Amino acid sequence: MIGVLLLLFLPFLLYIAAPQIRKMLSSGVCTSTVQLPGKVAVVTGANTGIGKETAKELAKRGARVYLACRDVQKGELVAREIQTMTGNQEVLARKLDLADTKSIRTFAEGFLAEEKHLHILINNAGVMMCPYSKTADGFEMHMGVNHLGHFLLTHLLLEKLKESAPSRVVNVSSLAHHLGRIHFHNLQGEKFYNAGLAYCHSKLANILFTKELARRLKGSGITAYSVHPGTVNSDLVRHSSVMRFFWRLFSFFFKTPQQGAQTSLYCALTEGLEILNGNHFSDCHVAWVSAQARNETVARRLWDVSCDLLGIPVD
Numbered sequence: 001m002i003g004v005l006l007l008l009f010l011p012f013l014l015y016i017a018a019p020q021i022r023k024m025l026s027s028g029v030c031t032s033t034v035q036l037p038g039k040v041a042v043v044t045g046a047n048t049g050i051g052k053e054t055a056k057e058l059a060k061r062g063a064r065v066y067l068a069c070r071d072v073q074k075g076e077l078v079a080r081e082i083q084t085m086t087g088n089q090e091v092l093a094r095k096l097d098l099a100d101t102k103s104i105r106t107f108a109e110g111f112l113a114e115e116k117h118l119h120i121l122i123n124n125a126g127v128m129m130c131p132y133s134k135t136a137d138g139f140e141m142h143m144g145v146n147h148l149g150h151f152l153l154t155h156l157l158l159e160k161l162k163e164s165a166p167s168r169v170v171n172v173s174s175l176a177h178h179l180g181r182i183h184f185h186n187l188q189g190e191k192f193y194n195a196g197l198a199y200c201h202s203k204l205a206n207i208l209f210t211k212e213l214a215r216r217l218k219g220s221g222i223t224a225y226s227v228h229p230g231t232v233n234s235d236l237v238r239h240s241s242v243m244r245f246f247w248r249l250f251s252f253f254f255k256t257p258q259q260g261a262q263t264s265l266y267c268a269l270t271e272g273l274e275i276l277n278g279n280h281f282s283d284c285h286v287a288w289v290s291a292q293a294r295n296e297t298v299a300r301r302l303w304d305v306s307c308d309l310l311g312i313p314v315d
Contacts, residue, residue: 028230028283030265036063040117040164041268042157043067044096044150045125047074050172050229052082053261054122058268059088063120068096068107068153070125098125098149100136101310108156117164118157120268123150124172126202129195139309140189146202151209151306158222165221166274169213170267173206173226173280178290180204182298184305207280207289208299209306214278215296216303223274225267228282229260 041058045051046067059065059082069075075093082091094110097103111118126146135144154169161167180200185191189198210226217224231254266284267273280289292298307314 028262028266028285030057030262030269030284032266032269032271034061034269034271036061036119036269039063039119040115041065041120041122042111042118043122043124044098044153045069047071047078047093049257050260050264051122051124052078053258054124054264054268055091056082056086057261057265058120059083059086059091061269062088064090064115065092066111067091067093068125069093070095070097070099096125096153097136098145098153099141101149101152102136104149104152105156108153111157112160115160118160119164119167120170121154121157121161121168122170122172122264122268123154123206124170124264125150126172128199130198131195132189132193134188138188140187140193140198142195142198142202143187143189143205146199147205147209148306148310150206152310152312154213155310155312161222162220167222168268169210169222169224170264171206171210171224171226172264173210173228174199174203175228175282176200177204177207177228177293180290181292182208182302184301187305204290204293205302207293208295208302210280211278211293211296212299212303215299218277223277225273225276225278226280227263227267228280228287229263230255230283 036058041063043051043055043058043065046055047069055065055067067075067079072093072095079091079093083089094107095103096107127141130141133141135141137144139148150171161169176199179197180203182201182204207226210224214224263281263284267281276286279286281287304314
């Protein structure tokens with residue numbers, strides 16, 4: 001009888017306890033008061049979730065913000081929403097499909113023709129738990145979108161970031177990188193594939209890219225950071241019905257998108273963070289990364305392989 005009562009009341013008890021549990025799991029707030037008039041920012045995947053909240057905060061602080069979105073119509077709706085909410089009319093939606101290098105190059109060409117500066121690049125967009133599929137260029141979807149797409153975008157905007165220094169690149173990774181491995185013989189999942197692990201591999205690639213980018217750009221005025229936003233109630237799991245079920249079941253414990261955006265904002269805005277160039281952050285603090293994520297040899301090889309796949313000259 002007691003067991004039955006517990007089962008009946010457990011959902012209610014969880015609902016009551018959720019705010020306290022969520023607060024406990026959501027430590028870390030960007031307390032920077034830096035204002036951004038005259039600054040230019042690009043946020044990928046900014047039409048929803050963490051990206052939207054990140055863009056909104058940058059707009060509140062006076063930046064000219066580009067919402068780089070696959071669905072430009074949704075992006076335009078969000079741009080108007082942010083304009084109305086913040087009073088900042090310099091919020092612009094632009095088409096960017098990270099699963100297509102032609103789209104990435106078109107976005108970059110348009111941006112470079114339109115803007116003289118770029119101070120903040122936040123590589124936020126991503127996919128998770130996709131069934132095996134390939135991008136327009138034949139890359140496995142997780143590695144293609146989460147890593148290679150942002151790698152190419154950053155490369156194309158790098159000179160503008162240098163000209164605008166001090167500038168920052170923030171790459172949104174995940175705690176899931178701890179389960180990731182870079183299998184160079186199976187980078188596109190041709191030999192074996194698991195949707196969950198493919199996501200982990202791509203998130204590891206984000207951290208390795210960040211560290212190698214920071215090393216290569218040392219002294220240039222550009223600094224790079226990777227972040228784990230926490231477990232956030234967003235539509236990232238839209239590709240997996242199983243994950244959507246569990247996401248809905250436990251979503252009241254997760255961070256809100258606004259809470260999830262805090263570490264990205266911390267790395268984009270906090271003064272004096274240059275001394276921590278190349279580090280990984282979680283809840284607005286430097287976070288521990290796996291041994292794989294600290295492997296400089298793998299980071300350098302991944303850089304070279306990424307350049308080769310994207311047709312970028314290896315320097």
